[in-house]
Amino acid sequence: MRRTLNRVAVAALSLAFATEAMATEWNVSLWGKRRAFTEHVEKLAELVSAKTNGEFTLxxxxxxxxxxxxxxxxxxxxxxxxxQFCAGYHRDKNPSITVLELPFLGVSSLEQEIALSQAVYQHPAAVKDLARWDATLLMPSPLPQYNLVGVGDAPSTLADFAGLSVRATGGIGAAMETIGAVPTSMSATEVRQAMDSGIVKAVSFAPHAHMSFGTIENGKWWTTNLNPGTVNCPVVVNIPALESLSDAHRDALMSSVDEALAHYVDNYNNKTMVAWGPALEERGIQQVTFSDAEIAAFKDAAAAPAAKAWIEDNIARGLPAQELYDLVTGMIANGS
Structure with a gap:
């Protein structure tokens, strides 16, 4: 009897060790708080845990x-x-994917933003670029076109942006310079304090971020149709960590990306954007709409020079910049 019990105990202990060995926990670094911008990562964690019966957790x-x-x-x-990070936070570290942050590309939907991002992420130049940091690009965080919330007198024409300090990163910042604004690059978590202290008079964000980081709490006006571009904020994975996963756990992760992105898009379109209009109206924020002629002039002044400069700078880095630019603009022209 004692021998039998010992064998059962050893078997149970072995099973416990085996279960522990099979369990995988990954730490995921985000910022701010849970919001529309992180819903795909939240969904990814949920799906991975469900597919592995809790053996793989994020x-x-x-x-x-x-x-x-x-x-x-x-x-x-x-x-x-x-x-998760945003390319515009450190353009020198990830120049290949900043092509997606060029102003006035003409992206029309979150779904198109996903398709463009995934095409660039899979390009050998982008793969090599991020591999310098032991990073592999897992999925984008698609964002709509940015617009500004500001304090003080609302601009009535684009000329009113002359001398205005604006939080704007990447290509959006470059575009704002063409109309005389003074762009400042800072992370989302720094924006509210900068706005409150007067360091910046306006902030360029997507709608979810204006709500999440409080710019509409003291903002007085919002531009409805400036639409200078967006930022590209991928979710990346450490390459050695990905390679060390079991086949089953790697499959659980990779097979969950499309569903996580679909959840993100549904949440953004049907929750965030539905809440955006009422949020502005409740606070009495003035909505500023510029004429078609002004927007066309803004695009003419910003788009081509920014693209030319980006291509020249990144060819000098050794990137196939023209090829990357043609990939993105070609897909947009074809409605991809």
Whole structure:
């Protein structure tokens, strides 16, 4: 009897060790709080856990692991296994994907933004670019066109932006310079304090971020149709961590990306955008719409020079910049 019990105990202990060995936990570095911008990562964690019966879990941290501008660095040293960041936060570290942040590309939907991002992410130049940081591009965080919430007198023409300090990163910042604004690059978590203290008079964000980071709490006006562009904020995975996954866990992760993105788009279109109009109206925020002629002039002044400069700068870096630009603009022209 004692011998039988010992065998049962050893078997149970072995099973416990085996179960522990099979379990995988990844730390995921995000920032701010749960919002529309992170819904695909939240859904990904839910799907991966369900598909593996809880054996593979993603522990989401909103600012507890790293500053948002340092997430790519954290990935590069394996401080955590997955992270989200925005290309415009450190253009020199990920120049290949900043093609997606050029102004006035003409992207018309979140679905198109996903298709463009995934095409660029799969390009050998982008794969090589991010591999320098031991990072592989998992999925985008598609965002609509940016517009500004500001304080003080509302602009009535684009000429009124002359000398205005604006939080705007990447290609949007370059576009705003063409109409005389003074762009300042700062992370989303710094924006409200900068706005309150007068460091910036206007903030360029997508609707969810204006709501999440409080710019509409003291904003007086919002531009309805400036639409200078958007930012590209991928979710990346540490390459050694991905390679160390079992086949089953890797499949659970990779097979969940499309569903996570579909959930993100549905949430953004049917919750965030539905709430946006009432949020502005409740606060009495003035909506500023510019004439078609002014927007056309803005595009003419900003788009071609920004694209030319981006191509020249990145050819000098050794990137196939013209090829990347043609990939993006060709897909847009074809309605892809």
């Amino acid at each position: 522990n989401l941290s909103y600012g507890g692991l790293s500053k948002n501008r340092e997430n790519l660095d954290g990935i590069s040293i394996g401080a955590f296994e997955m992270a």
